[in-house]
Amino acid sequence: MKYILMMTGKKSDFEGYAKWSKQDLQANVAFMRAFSKELKDSGAFVSTEGLGWPSEAKLVRAGKNGEPVTDGVFPESKEFLAGYWIIDVDSPEQAYKIAARASQAPGLGGKPANMPIEVRPVLGSHADLGL
Amino acid sequence: MKYILLMSGTRAGVDTYHAWSAEDIEAHMAVLQGIQKELTKTGEFVATQGLAEPAEAKVVRGEKNGLPVTDGIFPESKEFLLGYWIVDVATPERAYALAGRISAAPGPAGAPTNMPIEVRQFATYQPTSPSTDVEKCNVGSD
Amino acid sequence: MAEPTCDIPIEHRLRELAPQVLGVIARRFGDFALAEDAVQEALIAAFTQWPREGVPGNPRGWLIQVACRRMTDQARSDIARREREAAVAREAATITPTVDIESDMDPDDTLILLFMCCHPALSPSSAIALTLRAVGGLTTAEIANAFLVPEATMAQRISRAKQGIQNSGVRFRLPSVEERAQRLPAVLHVLYLIFNEGYASSIGDRLQRLDLAREAIRLTRNTKVLLPDSPEVAGLLALMLLTDARRTTRTGPDEELIPLDKQDRTLWDRAEISEGIELLTAALSKGSVDLYQLQAAIAAVHDEAVRAEDTDWPQILALYELLRRVSPSPMVTLNHAIAAAMVHGPAQGLELLKALDTDPRLAGHYRLDAVRAHLLERIGDYEAAIKHYRIAAARTTSIPERNYLMTHAARLAGH
Numbered sequence: 001m002k003y004i005l006m007m008t009g010k011k012s013d014f015e016g017y018a019k020w021s022k023q024d025l026q027a028n029v030a031f032m033r034a035f036s037k038e039l040k041d042s043g044a045f046v047s048t049e050g051l052g053w054p055s056e057a058k059l060v061r062a063g064k065n066g067e068p069v070t071d072g073v074f075p076e077s078k079e080f081l082a083g084y085w086i087i088d089v090d091s092p093e094q095a096y097k098i099a100a101r102a103s104q105a106p107g108l109g110g111k112p113a114n115m116p117i118e119v120r121p122v123l124g125s126h127a128d129l130g131l
Numbered sequence: 132m133k134y135i136l137l138m139s140g141t142r143a144g145v146d147t148y149h150a151w152s153a154e155d156i157e158a159h160m161a162v163l164q165g166i167q168k169e170l171t172k173t174g175e176f177v178a179t180q181g182l183a184e185p186a187e188a189k190v191v192r193g194e195k196n197g198l199p200v201t202d203g204i205f206p207e208s209k210e211f212l213l214g215y216w217i218v219d220v221a222t223p224e225r226a227y228a229l230a231g232r233i234s235a236a237p238g239p240a241g242a243p244t245n246m247p248i249e250v251r252q253f254a255t256y257q258p259t260s261p262s263t264d265v266e267k268c269n270v271g272s273d
Numbered sequence: 274m275a276e277p278t279c280d281i282p283i284e285h286r287l288r289e290l291a292p293q294v295l296g297v298i299a300r301r302f303g304d305f306a307l308a309e310d311a312v313q314e315a316l317i318a319a320f321t322q323w324p325r326e327g328v329p330g331n332p333r334g335w336l337i338q339v340a341c342r343r344m345t346d347q348a349r350s351d352i353a354r355r356e357r358e359a360a361v362a363r364e365a366a367t368i369t370p371t372v373d374i375e376s377d378m379d380p381d382d383t384l385i386l387l388f389m390c391c392h393p394a395l396s397p398s399s400a401i402a403l404t405l406r407a408v409g410g411l412t413t414a415e416i417a418n419a420f421l422v423p424e425a426t427m428a429q430r431i432s433r434a435k436q437g438i439q440n441s442g443v444r445f446r447l448p449s450v451e452e453r454a455q456r457l458p459a460v461l462h463v464l465y466l467i468f469n470e471g472y473a474s475s476i477g478d479r480l481q482r483l484d485l486a487r488e489a490i491r492l493t494r495n496t497k498v499l500l501p502d503s504p505e506v507a508g509l510l511a512l513m514l515l516t517d518a519r520r521t522t523r524t525g526p527d528e529e530l531i532p533l534d535k536q537d538r539t540l541w542d543r544a545e546i547s548e549g550i551e552l553l554t555a556a557l558s559k560g561s562v563d564l565y566q567l568q569a570a571i572a573a574v575h576d577e578a579v580r581a582e583d584t585d586w587p588q589i590l591a592l593y594e595l596l597r598r599v600s601p602s603p604m605v606t607l608n609h610a611i612a613a614a615m616v617h618g619p620a621q622g623l624e625l626l627k628a629l630d631t632d633p634r635l636a637g638h639y640r641l642d643a644v645r646a647h648l649l650e651r652i653g654d655y656e657a658a659i660k661h662y663r664i665a666a667a668r669t670t671s672i673p674e675r676n677y678l679m680t681h682a683a684r685l686a687g688h
Contacts, residue, residue, distance in 0.1 A: 053666075062231050062232070068227045118189070123182065257673075
């Protein structure tokens, strides 16, 4: 069963992250690398992606005459997707376990950040783009 | 350049969608499937995925006593990711144009949903392009 | 009859043979698009059969036979569907694969293919995809994997590229000397783009995915064999080798970015550097000076410095000044500013950056902030430097780059 594990943050969270100490940044980066490797070794790994920064995000709506209406204005409270893992596991419990591990990536002072990781089942085909 | 086009909605929004007629849902899906076919032909399609109902969403925050700390309670206002497209395009403008078309997919009575689509570029593991590498000389002290 | 075991892996042999076979088939049947498909199928057949049954005594002949058979099968199924075309199909159906076809092979065939696939009418991504398949002999799956897109998507890019060639009316013949001179930049550009794509950092990735940088070097070497007197091709090959020489030192054990001045130069590939310099010297002696030769010359100056502090920056500055005239671009201006800063001091560099603030091509580009940050750091304005490092970090889509910029800012900020 495929699950997506999502890491999100508000603009202020990203800005905060950019100001971490060198050690904290390096510890976090090292953890993420090791975590991806663990996932690959366990066979649960499907894919992972990191996204560009919120300052680069755009919101697009259909406009008149087929021209998209694009802007980069979001409320301060908006949660931006920072990155995700897609995993393939046998049960939701396994997915939550893996999410818990991701959640413990080190944060300030090198301590587990326990950041919230949202876990969602991924559907099969595009036909299931069931909103 | 790879972009992800994110479609999100609140639980209320999702409930509204479930109230669409079967014909409206089919018409909507047909347009999206048409876009996917077209993007495969243009060589821009990478992936599209739907996610399960917000009701099945969980948030995990660390571990306690060796077990994940899980809950499924979210504020009413929470925007859930419902699905996404990943495209590989030559310019950001092309990504926005594609998002605009997806946003224009029809809803009830054939009117465009005008759903807002968040467009984000993928980060990559390429360190940098070699042509810029040569002069990236940061002579700082360590 | 199988050949004795050979050192060259099967897939490398197939890649070398592919354009030769395609040349013969395209020339014989006059339909490049179909020929290209037929040769792909022959390659896939070889991939499956040769490891089991051994490499045939005449590998090229074998591929030609199989591709021919595919072409005539295709022609026969066309008869079934369109009887009007019976005359054409009949003619195609009577071609029996013999050694005669092989003697049709023209040494210029690969060159013809290269010019066709790198046609300026094609978008860069189509040209790259088609060149890798038709000239590089790579499979669609390999190319798709290298670019991290689904195979169906890559197959479509290649189909569209072939359609683009058909629409442009380009025929399977060698362009005239004047046409070649005009079209060569497009060829060089495609090869250079492939090389740039090749810098995937993750070691794990590299083991599983095709090494596009190596592919680009191979294709450029082959191009040089076909155009031995071209200083432009030699210059491009030199640039690739002089850049590739540093590849193992650009990222550290944790995939972190290592800037040029911190790289362990003892690990640079001296053989590639020597070859690059030799090629470059020969190219420059022909009197021409194009953007690849100039970039190669700059790379050579860096590669020749035993330590970072030995770098001949005045030489580099002079080369950038030349590059600004030969091939001006915002990136060149940026790099020129860095070189100027190294020779005349960071204030001078910052002054030169001002001209770029209003250039729309650089608006929002992370490198402008990254370079500015570096120069601000050098004049001691740490607060402004940190600010610009962080802006650059937010704007770059390269994760190693982002980590590097944020960590550097953190260091400056005193932690």
